[in-house]
Amino acid sequence: MTVATVREWYDEDGWGVLDSAETPGGCFAHFSNIEMDGYRSLTPGQRVELEWEAPGFQQDGYDYRAVRVRP
Template sequence: MVTATVREWHEEEGWGVFDSPETPGGSWGHYSHIERGGFRTLSPGQRVDLTWEAPGFKQDGYDYRAVGVVPRRD
């Protein structure tokens, strides 16, 4: 798990992009990967703990996919 920052979040569509040093270019994620009881709203600039994978193909133009996102409280 790495610390990442929310670059953009599309609440209506339930997806966003997370930036971290380990995921150059960003990591695509869906709200279903966000932990803490269906927490769907994130804000740009918010810090999260991110678990990601490189699925071997670009997903919506991104080389990395978020498979676990935990909003940080700091």
């Protein structure tokens, strides 16, 4: 897993953007990919562990998608 920092999180929509050295431009993340019970949102600036899917995916302009996020 990669260490990432939460750039933005939109609680009302349940998604956000995570930054890491391996995901240039940011990584799209949805609350359904957060691997801890009870977590539905993340906080900007929070550090997380991230497993991501490489380019080929496009969501709101982001080429990377989180498949697992662990706070």
